Amino acid sequence: MDAESYLKIYPEIVLPPEQRDAFLKDRTGALIGKRLLPQFGWKLGQNVTLQGTIFPGDWTFTVDGVYTPTDPAIGDDVLIFHHEYFDERIGRAGIAGWYIVEVDDPAHGPAIAKAIDDMFRNSSAPTKTGTEREFQASFATMWGNVSFLMSTIGLAVVFAILLVTANAMMMSARERTGEIAVLKTVGFSDRLLFGLVMVEAGAMALTGAVLGLGGAKLLYPAINFNGMGFLPGFAVTTSTLVIGALVAVGLMLASGLVPALRAARLPVVQALRHVE
Amino acid sequence: MALVEIRDVYKSFQREEQRIDVFTGLTLDIEAGSFTALMGPSGSGKSTLLNLIAGLDKPTRGTVRVAGAPVSEMSPSQLAAWRARNIGFVFQSFNLLPVLTAYQNVELPLLLTRLSGKERTERVKLALDVVGLADRADHYPRQLSGGQEQRTAIARAIVADPTVMLLDEPTGQLDARSSQEVLTLLQRLNSEFSKTIVIVTHDAHAAERAKMILHLEKGDLIEKPRVAAAAAR
Ligand SMILES: Nc1ncnc2c1ncn2[C@@H]1O[C@H](COP(=O)(O)OP(=O)(O)O)[C@@H](O)[C@H]1O
Numbered sequence: 001m002d003a004e005s006y007l008k009i010y011p012e013i014v015l016p017p018e019q020r021d022a023f024l025k026d027r028t029g030a031l032i033g034k035r036l037l038p039q040f041g042w043k044l045g046q047n048v049t050l051q052g053t054i055f056p057g058d059w060t061f062t063v064d065g066v067y068t069p070t071d072p073a074i075g076d077d078v079l080i081f082h083h084e085y086f087d088e089r090i091g092r093a094g095i096a097g098w099y100i101v102e103v104d105d106p107a108h109g110p111a112i113a114k115a116i117d118d119m120f121r122n123s124s125a126p127t128k129t130g131t132e133r134e135f136q137a138s139f140a141t142m143w144g145n146v147s148f149l150m151s152t153i154g155l156a157v158v159f160a161i162l163l164v165t166a167n168a169m170m171m172s173a174r175e176r177t178g179e180i181a182v183l184k185t186v187g188f189s190d191r192l193l194f195g196l197v198m199v200e201a202g203a204m205a206l207t208g209a210v211l212g213l214g215g216a217k218l219l220y221p222a223i224n225f226n227g228m229g230f231l232p233g234f235a236v237t238t239s240t241l242v243i244g245a246l247v248a249v250g251l252m253l254a255s256g257l258v259p260a261l262r263a264a265r266l267p268v269v270q271a272l273r274h275v276e
Numbered sequence: 277m278a279l280v281e282i283r284d285v286y287k288s289f290q291r292e293e294q295r296i297d298v299f300t301g302l303t304l305d306i307e308a309g310s311f312t313a314l315m316g317p318s319g320s321g322k323s324t325l326l327n328l329i330a331g332l333d334k335p336t337r338g339t340v341r342v343a344g345a346p347v348s349e350m351s352p353s354q355l356a357a358w359r360a361r362n363i364g365f366v367f368q369s370f371n372l373l374p375v376l377t378a379y380q381n382v383e384l385p386l387l388l389t390r391l392s393g394k395e396r397t398e399r400v401k402l403a404l405d406v407v408g409l410a411d412r413a414d415h416y417p418r419q420l421s422g423g424q425e426q427r428t429a430i431a432r433a434i435v436a437d438p439t440v441m442l443l444d445e446p447t448g449q450l451d452a453r454s455s456q457e458v459l460t461l462l463q464r465l466n467s468e469f470s471k472t473i474v475i476v477t478h479d480a481h482a483a484e485r486a487k488m489i490l491h492l493e494k495g496d497l498i499e500k501p502r503v504a505a506a507a508a509r
């Protein structure tokens with residue numbers, strides 16, 4: 001961002017004056033929100049190197065200042081640096097992602113927004129002007145949509161797995177009509193057979209859960225997964241593991257119950273007539 | 277008192293609109309230590325009779341007692357436990373679980389008892405030895421011949437030292453030589469080990485090996501002592 005005007009337009013970004021001056025003078029300097037200090041173990045005055053993803057390469061900054069926002073909407077986990085430095089490195093000067101415009105009276109907002117958009121309507125880079133709240137809301141809905149999409153996909157996958165396991169269990173139960181009849185003839189009780197089928201479903205679910213959850217837990221850190229930069233701090237948390245394990249138990253109950261009941265209730269005489 | 281007492285047993289099956297009366301007042305005694313062959317045309321109720329003795333099915337009316345136990349009155353869970361100790365059953369085919377070895381198949385009934393691992397091992401080895409399959413213990417059913425499979429099933433039927441052995445056409449799918457082996461084995465189990473045996477068979481030659489032949493005809497019993505049957509031919 002353009003340091004001087006940005007800090008002027010955001011009085012919510014509060015930091016000691018000497019840090020502010022140091023930052024304004026330092027072309028490769030950066031301001032960081034106070035949360036980043038403990039999060040990454042950074043110190044004031046330190047050089048930090050970030051790895052670019054959308055803009056690849058190593059980006060080195062000097063931490064010239066640490067700010068404390070007076071409004072939570074600003075966020076205390078942001079690293080701010082000079083637009084000039086970015087332009088130099090990227091080699092395409094003067095292109096901005098967004099402009100922040102301060103209006104004298106909120107009542108004039110809509111008219112000013114319209115005037116700006118009209119001004120650039122036929123340019124190579126038309127604008128879309130809105131209030132700051134609308135702007136933030138558009139980000140939030142974008143993330144909202146993504147997480148909704150993710151949960152939908154997740155649910156669909158769980159449902160598909162349920163169908164597959166239930167079907168596999170049903171098929172093996174049908175194929176095993178004869179075996180179940182033999183076990184009953186030998187003296188295995190209905191309750192024991194119910195238990196055996198449930199244990200089998202449980203073993204299947206457990207194997208799946210250990211492989212799947214354990215694999216995710218090991219794999220993501222191993223490949224340093226962060227969703228191409230879109231999911232910074234992505235990790236398989238304990239709560240995710242717990243949810244996964246619960247889903248596995250649910251799958252076991254759902255896929256094991258019907259075949260287990262069927263095994264328990266199977267009349268031997270009927271089963272034998274089908275076999276022979 | 278006979279070992280198996282069947283008293284005034286009625287058994288009918290309902291198939292859609294039709295009612296099939298298999299037994300209408302059947303009474304029969306089977307003595308301890310006997311070796312009985314049950315013959316009769318298909319559908320005459322031979323399998324149904326074995327199922328009633330084993331408590332796999334219940335009579336519509338009448339009572340079945342085995343060694344004093346009121347089989348026809350017991351609950352499903354009582355029957356399961358009772359069967360594990362008192363009945364050795366062999367079907368015509370599909371007796372063995374394909375994922376288990378011969379040894380493990382024979383061990384199945386013992387898993388329901390309180391025997392220790394060592395006692396179980398001894399019993400399974402003895403049973404496999406009696407049927408002449410000690411060297412096949414680790415074979416899976418698909419690695420056994422039809423005759424060996426049936427002998428494994430017989431080993432399982434004797435391993436828990438049951439009160440009665442019931443065999444439903446055990447030689448029905450075997451060639452002549454394997455059939456002879458199985459029948460010789462059964463004769464030996466009856467004479468040497470005093471096992472009470474009831475065998476269902478279509479084969480008159482097989483029936484000759486028994487001490488007593490019973491004919492089931494439309495739910496009625498016609499008793500023919502073995503000698504008489506032999507003389508009739
Ligand atoms: N579970 C059943 N449901 C309906 N009918 C049956 C059932 N079991 C046996 N039956 C009928 O009872 C009769 C006797 O059957 P079964 O005892 O199997 O004869 P067998 O073994 O002598 O050939 C047959 O008519 C058969 O169709």
Ligand SMILES: [Mg+2]
Pocket residue numbers: 322323324444
């Ligand atoms: Mg039959």
